[in-house]
Amino acid sequence: MTFGPLVSAEWLAEHLSDVRVVDVRWYLDGRSGRVAYDGGHLPGAVWLDVDTDLSAPATPADGRHPLPTPEHFAAALGRVGITEGMPVVAYDDDGGSKAARLWWMLHVLGEPVAVLDGGLAAWTGPLVTDEPRFERVERPARPWPFERFVEADDVLDDPRVLYDARTAERFARGDDAIDPRPGHVPGAASAPWQHNLDEDGRFRAPDELRAQYADAVERGAVAYCGSGVTACHDLLAMTLAGIESTALYPGSFSQWGADESRPVEVGPTAR
Secondary structure (H helix, E strand, C coil), X not given: CCCCCEECHHHHHHCHHHCEEEECCCCCCCCCHHHHHHHCECCCCEECCCCCCCCCCCECCCECCCCCCHHHHHHHHHHCXXXXXXXXXXXXXXXXXXXXXXXXXXXXXXXXXXXXXXXXXXXXXXXXXXXCCCCCCCCCCCCCCHHHECCHHHCCCCCCEEXXXXXXXXXXXXXXXXXXXXXXCCCCEECCHHHHECCCCCXXXXXXXXXXXXXXXXXXXXXXXXCCCCHHHHHHHHHHCCCCCEEECCCHHHHHCCCCCCCCECCCCXX
């Protein structure tokens, strides 16, 4: 079975019984992803919470969505019956911007995983409200590969291109309601995750993405955003473009900006 890192809705409709579908809807404005899931989801889909399953508790020192411990992540997957080696398809209703977080976490562990291209809007089949019950499984905790993550103290010294996946406005001036202060990590380039998608909400063709991230083709890249979630969308786009040596800065600007000792740049920065 050809699989990932994207699958179409047509492909998924034919392979629902071959994969575990995971609803990863989450909303920055405070709406409940669980309520959205309960209101209608893909057949057979389980729900994982960005805040509690795909992240450790938020703190100013670590950011809004720190990586969970390997043990916590393994337990979350095991709770919904996802065994090692089971193909997973993640989806959301926001262009894959949240589903990409689960994709990245499984991808770096070498697990088979894909994002539903176009998300919920691309699905033309029925939605259901019943929650499937899968037998809990025990998964071994596997350590996060250090080379796919960058800590705050190492960001400025990393030779790879540094991309900020937030909107250009937040990159330049921040958002008082979300960001701890204006600006971005010095030397970062603005790479809003929305630019990875075409007018239909699907990922752009690999050659277009490769041109978009041309600076990273030879140097590799580190991506960050507000809290380490939508940055994974940029990492997915670069994977589609065939760009290797990519890493996530999980703490992102919610960690960086909260530490007043760390420098920031304000305003647009040219690549």
